[in-house]
Amino acid sequence: MSEPILSLEAVETDIAQYHILKGVSLSVPRGQVTMLLGRNGVGKTTTMRTIMGLLRNKAGQIRFDGAEISGELASSRCRAGIGFVPEDMGIFSALTVEENMILAAVSGAPDRARLDWLFTVFPPLKTFWKAPAGTLSGGQKQMLSIARAMIEDRKLYLIDEPTKGLAPAIVSTMVGALRELKRQGASILMVEQNFAVARALGDHCVVMDDGRATWSGAMADLATDHALQERLMGLSMEAG
Amino acid sequence: MSAAPDHTPTFAKHSITDRIGQAAPYLLVPVLILAGFIAIGAPTSWLTLTVSGLAMGMMIFIMASGLTLVFGLMDIINFGHGAFISLGAFVGVSVLFGLGGWTDAASLPLNIAAILLAILAAMLLTGALAWAFERVIVRPVYGSHLKQILITVGALIVIEEAIHVIWGGEETFLNRPNALRGAVTFAGAALEKYRILAVVVGLAIFFGLRLVLQRTKIGLIVRAGVENPDMVEALGYRLRLVFVGVFIAGSALAGLGGVMWALYEQVITAGMGENMMVLIFIVVIIGGLGSVEGAFVGALLVGLLQNYVAFLEPKLALVSNIGLMTVILLWRPQGMMTVAKGS
Ligand SMILES: Nc1ncnc2c1ncn2[C@@H]1O[C@H](COP(=O)(O)OP(=O)(O)O)[C@@H](O)[C@H]1O
Ligand SMILES: [Mg+2]
Numbered sequence: 001m002s003e004p005i006l007s008l009e010a011v012e013t014d015i016a017q018y019h020i021l022k023g024v025s026l027s028v029p030r031g032q033v034t035m036l037l038g039r040n041g042v043g044k045t046t047t048m049r050t051i052m053g054l055l056r057n058k059a060g061q062i063r064f065d066g067a068e069i070s071g072e073l074a075s076s077r078c079r080a081g082i083g084f085v086p087e088d089m090g091i092f093s094a095l096t097v098e099e100n101m102i103l104a105a106v107s108g109a110p111d112r113a114r115l116d117w118l119f120t121v122f123p124p125l126k127t128f129w130k131a132p133a134g135t136l137s138g139g140q141k142q143m144l145s146i147a148r149a150m151i152e153d154r155k156l157y158l159i160d161e162p163t164k165g166l167a168p169a170i171v172s173t174m175v176g177a178l179r180e181l182k183r184q185g186a187s188i189l190m191v192e193q194n195f196a197v198a199r200a201l202g203d204h205c206v207v208m209d210d211g212r213a214t215w216s217g218a219m220a221d222l223a224t225d226h227a228l229q230e231r232l233m234g235l236s237m238e239a240g
Numbered sequence: 241m242s243a244a245p246d247h248t249p250t251f252a253k254h255s256i257t258d259r260i261g262q263a264a265p266y267l268l269v270p271v272l273i274l275a276g277f278i279a280i281g282a283p284t285s286w287l288t289l290t291v292s293g294l295a296m297g298m299m300i301f302i303m304a305s306g307l308t309l310v311f312g313l314m315d316i317i318n319f320g321h322g323a324f325i326s327l328g329a330f331v332g333v334s335v336l337f338g339l340g341g342w343t344d345a346a347s348l349p350l351n352i353a354a355i356l357l358a359i360l361a362a363m364l365l366t367g368a369l370a371w372a373f374e375r376v377i378v379r380p381v382y383g384s385h386l387k388q389i390l391i392t393v394g395a396l397i398v399i400e401e402a403i404h405v406i407w408g409g410e411e412t413f414l415n416r417p418n419a420l421r422g423a424v425t426f427a428g429a430a431l432e433k434y435r436i437l438a439v440v441v442g443l444a445i446f447f448g449l450r451l452v453l454q455r456t457k458i459g460l461i462v463r464a465g466v467e468n469p470d471m472v473e474a475l476g477y478r479l480r481l482v483f484v485g486v487f488i489a490g491s492a493l494a495g496l497g498g499v500m501w502a503l504y505e506q507v508i509t510a511g512m513g514e515n516m517m518v519l520i521f522i523v524v525i526i527g528g529l530g531s532v533e534g535a536f537v538g539a540l541l542v543g544l545l546q547n548y549v550a551f552l553e554p555k556l557a558l559v560s561n562i563g564l565m566t567v568i569l570l571w572r573p574q575g576m577m578t579v580a581k582g583s
Pocket of ligand 1: 016045046
């Protein structure tokens with residue numbers, strides 16, 4: 001088995017004076033989808049932001065693609081190959097869809113073929129190419145946020161709750177797109193509250209509680225074990 | 241598109257009222273000019289006042305444009321901006337004195353060349369000082385507005401004193417270059433030549449800035465950074481470096497504004513930049529922090545109102561801009577054209 005694309009070792013992060021991550025250890029295998037699960041407020045988003053470098057860990061190690069990156073800026077981490085879809089989508093609403101995409105293509109102009117592929121996955125982006133991103137619907141903004149992370153090939157994608165607040169029809173578009181990304185061999189770490197979605201996409205999962213990773217294993221094991229779900233996440237989530 | 245999703249995308253169509261809402265700040269300028277016409281009555285006085293209001297507005301815009309970007313992009317309150325205005329004026333005026341032969345010649349090309357050289361020198365010097373200023377003064381006080389205010393006010397005073405030491409004296413008087421003295425008559429109204437030049441320069445700066453902000457990647461980074469700096473970093477850009485560039489460019493524009501203002505007032509003092517800061521802050525606030533277009537419209541409104549009111553009711557000239565700010569903030573508390581933070 002090859003070295004994981006990402007591994008965290010006893011990572012601790014404070015936000016202001018609050019001790020939020022109290023020692024998170026987890027690893028994300030290459031070419032697979034790892035789900036980060038857990039109740040609201042356990043520190044999933046904080047973990048994602050710490051990996052991206054938007055928050056600094058005060059202790060522990062973050063190894064990405066063989067190198068320790070704790071001291072790197074977020075911009076360097078992106079250039080090293082981490083794509084980020086934040087929980088709030090991080091859309092630049094004053095910029096057009098096109099401008100959002102141009103900005104996301106950090107190493108030059110967006111690749112035409114890649115763009116055409118994204119248009120087939122997310123047709124509204126083509127329809128509203130010249131529109132200010134602020135005028136898009138919630139689902140379209142999420143599509144833009146994911147497409148932005150995908151406009152260039154990244155070694156790892158961090159995707160924080162991509163289906164939050166979306167209508168079921170749009171959720172299925174989203175799942176289709178992420179499945180396509182997965183089929184191409186991308187490594188993904190994804191936070192997902194919708195267990196049906198988590199189950200449909202995830203190979204592995206890591207469950208967090210109170211600033212720590214408390215369980216990790218195969219998605220299949222968690223999906224079939226309702227008692228385990230109950231114990232880890234406090235409620236039995238119906239597999240859809 | 242075979243993989244089309246099973247929903248039809250809904251696009252929030254811009255209604256007529258939305259469109260007017262977006263253009264509303266721009267419309268305020270002609271509305272104010274029209275109101276001025278009605279209130280003043282005499283067309284020739286109105287035309288003179290309008291041109292002079294526009295000229296004043298353009299110069300305030302040049303000085304405010306850099307400050308609004310620094311404010312919007314990095315959330316830095318920089319009172320030292322006023323020092324760059326004064327310094328630009330002193331450097332520019334020194335160059336103009338040095339080129340006395342060119343400024344006294346009755347030749348518009350020579351006069352313009354002298355002004356351009358003065359502007360170039362002012363911008364280079366203020367830009368270079370801004371580079372050091374950012375490193376030494378601004379960088380240690382990120383995130384604390386109180387410290388920013390204290391240390392940049394301190395720096396403003398130090399630079400003003402340094403100007404006293406280097407150039408000496410309280411006030412320095414100057415004449416405009418030969419071909420830019422006096423006025424032209426248009427439709428019976430006397431329009432000062434220099435004010436027309438100021439309008440042209442202001443428009444050139446505005447459209448130049450717009451071009452950079454709308455059409456270049458650096459411009460995209462700046463506009464995106466005003467809205468969500470973290471996301472710009474997460475997309476691979478070192479916003480810090482961009483910010484240093486914006487700070488230098490913005491301060492150089494303050495220097496340019498200082499030269500223009502010096503030629504307008506025909507007298508310079510070390511405190512001239514500081515005196516402008518109140519109007520500049522009003523413009524930045526009513527325009528919306530970080531919005532160059534907002535600063536442009538705001539500056540024109542301030543310039544026009546100041547001139548109209550000074551003619552109609554001189555006693556109210558000082559309070560008119562505070563009144564303008566109050567009205568605009570009641571209408572749009574974040575300023576006319578602010579960008580929403582976050583998404
Ligand atoms: N800016 C902040 N200031 C203080 N506490 C915060 C801040 N952001 C998040 N937290 C706290 O950190 C904890 C983890 O938050 P988060 O990582 O967003 O959780 P999750 O994504 O798992 O729902 C929560 O208890 C939250 O209240
Ligand atoms: Mg979260």
